[in-house]
Amino acid sequence: MSDKKYHVFNENEHEYDLRVIDTDEGTEYNLYRSHAAHWSEHARGELELQMIDTGNGVIFHPELTKVIDYGKLLSIAILSKFNVTQSPYYTPYTLIEVVDTMVL
Secondary structure, three states: EEEEHHHHHHEOOOEEEEEEEOOOOEEEEEEEEOOOOOHHHHHOOOEEEEEEOOOOOEEEOOOOOOOOHHHHHHHHHHHHHHHHHHOOOOOOOOOOOOOOOOOO
């Protein structure tokens, strides 16, 4: 089993700590709030989201509800991006805005 740790930064601050653990169930990704001053004291270091990649899909803990607030959505994006970019099958994508043009 391997255990790796990463720091996640936004533009200016250390936002999260990510711990990746290989387990018998799959790869476990644990996203913790950093201990930075921008978090409330009671929130610092708390587990924000856990994702387990079983090899056949992913499981999120705590379980997600139908309505996901923007903070949780950001956490999902961070874990998903990390998970996908670590795959040997990863292909980067580029989004290009399509602008409709009027033909005269």
